[in-house]
Amino acid sequence: MPSYAICPLSNVPIRSNSSDKSEIVSQLLFGELAEVLETKGRQWAKIRCIWDNYVGWVAANQLKAITPSELSVFREHFAYSLELFQPLMADNEVIPVVMGARLPNFDGMRFALDNTVYTFSGQAVFPEHIKPSAEFILKIARRYLHAPFLHGGRSPMGIDAAGFIQMVFKIANIALPREAAQQVYIGTAVDFVEQSMPGDVAFFENRTGRITHCGIILPDAEVIHAFGSVRIDKIDHYGIYDRSEKRYTHRLRVVRRMLKTEATPKQVKRRVSGHIPNQVELF
Incomplete structure (x- = not known):
């Protein structure tokens, strides 16, 4: 019978191999669920993340085993924390959680895990109350502004482009999948960046043509993305333009629309005449 686990800590590294020295490839946030595929001794568990099927290794003492019946309840009944940082309060303990953490079987004020009742007094949202829209996407994206870049990160404490x-x-x-090279196959293509709308996702390629970066389109020909930190830059049909360095940093490959067609805000404007000088360094 398969075994399952929940993340009981703020965030936990998922590694490429069963070693503390191996690369961090992703993270589990509090309340996220996983299937345990195999174990190595008592120290390591190879897991498959329930929400995106991502596979990696996690220290076994950073997971809490749950039953199949608990898995069923926790998958269907939960809320997302919308606070950058917020403590879970219990009688004798405090657990800080970050935005995007799952609050399992949350009743609007509290939930129980491993016979401990936690109170959450911050802002949270239940999935059934969410109506995906460009406005909501941009509000959430802007909350991550200035989060430092961290390869494998998925939290305001550190996040990478695809994790963002x-x-x-x-x-x-x-x-969406975990990697930009997988995310690019989701949604529908937008023929030209000038036709993109706020909330669309732009994907960028390296010199070999591999998709390595992504960002969310904002109004006024801007993009929000994780590069050094979560930041806002200009975008046009060439790619992302860093105004402070006066050069392009990422080459645009394609724009994808993840949202269903709706009455979205006005389309992203064409770049303002004179915004990018004629003589600039291209990548």
């Missing part, structure tokens, strides 16, 4: 996209859309109740 995944988390914003996850909170909006839209499931």
Whole structure:
């Protein structure tokens, strides 16, 4: 019979191998669920993340085993924390959680886990109350502004480009894969960046043509993305333009629309004449 686990800590590293020295490839946030595929001694568990099927290794003492019946309840009944940081309060303990953490079987004020009752007094949202929209996507995205870049990160304490996209859309109740090279196959293509709308996702390629970066389109020909930190830059048909360095940093490959067609805010404007000088460094 398969075994399952829940993340009982603020955030937990998922590694490429069963070693503290191996690369951090993703993270589990509080309340997220996983299937345990195999174990290595008592120290390591190879897991498959329930929400995106991502596979990696987690220290066994950073997981809490749950039953199949608990898994069923926790999958269907939960809320997302919308607070950048907020403590869970219990009688004798405090657990800080970050935005996007899952509050299992939350009743609007509290929930129980492992016979401990936790109170959450911050802002939270139930998936069934979410109506995905460009406005909601942009509000969530902007909350991550200035979060430091961290390869494998998925929290305001540290986040990478694909993790940023995944988390914003996850909170909006839209499931996306973990990697940019997988996310690019979701949604519908937008023919030209000038036709893109706020909430669309732009994907960028390296010199070999591999998708390595992504960001969310904002109004006024801007994009919010994780590069050094979550930041806002200009975008046009070439790619992302860093105004402070006066150069392009990422080459645009394609724009994808993840949201269903709706009455969205006005389309992203064409770049303002004179915004980008004629003589600039291209990538």
